Structure formats: structure tokens, C-alpha cells
Amino acid sequence: MIGDVHNDQVTLETWSIAQLAAEYDVTLRTIRFYEDRGLLTPERRGTVRVYHPRDRVRLGLILRGKRLGFSLDEIATIVDMYDAEPGEEGQLVYLLHQIGTRRAELEQRRRDIDETLRELAEVEDRCQADLRALRAR
Amino acid sequence: MIGDVHNDQVTLETWSIAQLAAEYDVTLRTIRFYEDRGLLTPERRGTVRVYHPRDRVRLGLILRGKRLGFSLDEIATIVDMYDAEPGEEGQLVYLLHQIGTRRAELEQRRRDIDETLRELAEVEDRCQADLRALRAR
DNA sequence: CTCGTGATTGACGCTTACGTAAACGTAAAG
DNA sequence: CTTTACGTTTACGTAAGCGTCAATCACGAG
Numbered sequence: 055m056i057g058d059v060h061n062d063q064v065t066l067e068t069w070s071i072a073q074l075a076a077e078y079d080v081t082l083r084t085i086r087f088y089e090d091r092g093l094l095t096p097e098r099r100g101t102v103r104v105y106h107p108r109d110r111v112r113l114g115l116i117l118r119g120k121r122l123g124f125s126l127d128e129i130a131t132i133v134d135m136y137d138a139e140p141g142e143e144g145q146l147v148y149l150l151h152q153i154g155t156r157r158a159e160l161e162q163r164r165r166d167i168d169e170t171l172r173e174l175a176e177v178e179d180r181c182q183a184d185l186r187a188l189r190a191r
Numbered sequence: 192m193i194g195d196v197h198n199d200q201v202t203l204e205t206w207s208i209a210q211l212a213a214e215y216d217v218t219l220r221t222i223r224f225y226e227d228r229g230l231l232t233p234e235r236r237g238t239v240r241v242y243h244p245r246d247r248v249r250l251g252l253i254l255r256g257k258r259l260g261f262s263l264d265e266i267a268t269i270v271d272m273y274d275a276e277p278g279e280e281g282q283l284v285y286l287l288h289q290i291g292t293r294r295a296e297l298e299q300r301r302r303d304i305d306e307t308l309r310e311l312a313e314v315e316d317r318c319q320a321d322l323r324a325l326r327a328r
Numbered sequence: 329c330t331c332g333t334g335a336t337t338g339a340c341g342c343t344t345a346c347g348t349a350a351a352c353g354t355a356a357a358g
Numbered sequence: 359c360t361t362t363a364c365g366t367t368t369a370c371g372t373a374a375g376c377g378t379c380a381a382t383c384a385c386g387a388g
Contacts, residue, residue: 072334082335087376101336115365118303123260131384132307135314140321146324153315160304160311166255167297167304170269174297177272178290182276185284209364219365224346237352239367263345 069105071096078117088116091126093133108137132156167174206242208233215250223300225253230270241264247276269293 088094096103097132099189119129212219225231231324233240256266
């Protein structure tokens with residue numbers, strides 16, 4: 055009995071591994087692999103994995119990280135920043151430093167993307183000009 | 192005698208593999224690997240590789256592609272678009288299609304980056320708030 | 329009871345992108 | 359002539375990121 059709602063705070067929504075896999079279009083193997091690497095920590099009911107909203111969000115973050123070309127190790131440090139406990143000063147300073155590093159990387163990437171988009175636009179213009187020239191005869 | 196200049200178009204600037212490696216901060220192995228994958232095609236003087244401006248530019252493009260998280264195969268198709276010959280109509284149409292695909296990918300990546308930057312900013316704010324709270328006592 | 333469905337844990341395989349020797353060639357400098 | 363610097367090929371090693379069985383279990387329906 056999933057989604058037991060006689061109280062609005064008991065059994066938060068959960069997902070099976072197959073549901074998550076379908077939603078994000080990845081394989082079961084992939085999800086289990088992420089768990090193996092410590093990126094996901096689903097609940098276990100007996101032997102079977104039960105995913106909570108937290109896991110679902112993390113999977114989304116992981117896949118976005120992948121689209122950005124980060125390695126799973128890098129993604130781990132990034133994702134872990136999101137739900138870091140307040141902690142002590144050293145921890146916070148370290149976290150802030152990490153954030154700075156990641157931001158610098160991302161900004162470099164955005165510059166790379168913008169450059170590439172500009173150049174692709176040029177190539178496209180040339181192509182279309184060539185095409186027009188070809189068709190005008 | 193490199194850089195023979197009794198005419199301003201004879202021996203365009205060239206580089207050794209070590210020079211390129213130093214300039215772009217990659218290993219010789221990496222550069223040779225890119226050649227193996229068909230991404231670079233340096234001249235050969237005897238057995239030794241001689242790199243021309245074209246190769247140098249391509250290496251730059253390859254590395255930018257890597258920063259963007261593309262695979263070498265993807266990079267190959269992208270880089271090859273840059274110096275594609277005019278060619279026939281089918282070719283041009285195909286190229287335009289490729290450009291469209293790449294652009295869509297890049298724009299998705301930029302969205303991912305912007306999202307991530309926003310979220311990092313939030314985490315940073317929380318961190319700094321926690322830090323202030325910690326120091327205010 | 330049996331079948332189908334969906335889950336589990338190994339464990340081996342494969343591709344990508346290089347690292348890392350090993351063994352050799354060549355050419356200038358001491 | 360030997361050393362040094364710089365280059366070459368061949369080839370095995372490796373880490374990441376899964377794919378792909380194989381064998382097994384649990385459960386609800388028929």
C-alpha cells in the first residue's frame with residue numbers, strides 16, 4: 055500500500071528502480087552503478103530498493119552533471135554540497151572554496167559554448183551561401 | 192632552417208610535437224592519440240611529425256570540445272565541419288543538419304550550466320549565512 | 329502449484345582516452 | 359665517439375561507465 059494518505063506526512067512518495075529508470079531514461083544497471091559509487095542511497099525494504107524524493111532529485115542532478123561532462127567523482131562532490139549539513143567553520147570554508155572552483159569551471163564552459171555557437175553560426179552562414187549559389191544556377 | 196623568409200608565403204610557421212604539447216599543456220601521447228583517431232594529420236619529414244597552423248588550430252578546437260564534455264568521436268564530426276569543402280547539395284544539407292543538432296546540444300548545456308550556477312549561488316548564500324551565524328556568537 | 333513480472337547479486341566484457349614503459353633512430357654538442 | 363635531447367613505434371595497463379548475461383528470489387494471478 056504505497057501512498058498511504060490518512061495523514062499528510064507519513065509515507066512520502068517513493069519510486070521503484072524501474073520507475074526512476076523509465077522517468078530519466080537510464081537503465082537499471084546505471085542506477086545501481088551510481089549507488090555503488092555512493093551517489094545514491096535508496097532505502098531497502100528487505101532486499102529491494104525504494105527511492106525517496108531525495109534520491110530522485112539527486113539522480114536528476116547526477117544526470118545534469120553528466121550532460122555537463124563532469125566525471126562521476128566530480129558530480130559526487132558537487133551533489134554532496136547541496137545537502138551538506140551546516141557543520142563547523144572549517145567545513146563551511148571548504149565548501150565555499152569548492153563552490154568557487156566549480157563556478158569558475160562552469161563559467162569557462164559557458165565561454166567555450168558561446169565561442170562554439172558563434173563559430174557554428176559562421177559555418178552555417180557559409181553553408182547557406184554555398185547552397186544559394188548552387189541553387190541559383 | 193625554419194622560417195625561411197625570402198618570400199612571404201613559403202614556409203609557414205610550423206611546430207614540433209613537443210612545442211604543441213607545451214603550449215596546450217597536453218602530453219605527446221595525447222597528441223599522437225588524436226592523430227591515431229584521425230583528428231590531426233601532421234606532415235611527416237622522414238619519420239618526424241611537423242605541425243602546421245591548421246593542425247594547431249584543430250588541436251585548440253579539440254581541447255575546447257573536451258572541456259565541453261564531448262567525446263572524441265563527436266569532436267571529430269564537429270571539427271571536420273569547420274574546414275568542410277563546399278561540396279554538393281546533399282553534403283551541405285547534411286552539414287546544416289549537423290549544425291542544428293550541435294547547436295541544440297550546446298544550448299541545452301548552457302541551460303544546464305545556468306541552472307547549476309543559480310543553485311550554487313543559493314548554496315553559497317546558505318553557507319555564508321551559516322558562517323555569519325557561527326561567528327556572531 | 330505454476331507462471332509471469334520485477335526485483336536482486338555477482339561477474340565478466342567492452343569502449344574511451346589516455347599512461348607508461350621498452351626499445352630504437354637521429355642529429356647536434358662536447 | 360659518446361652523450362644528450364628529442365623523436366619514433368609497439369604494446370600492455372588502467373580507470374570510468376556502463377552493457378550483458380546468469381542464477382536466484384518474491385509475489386500476485388490464474
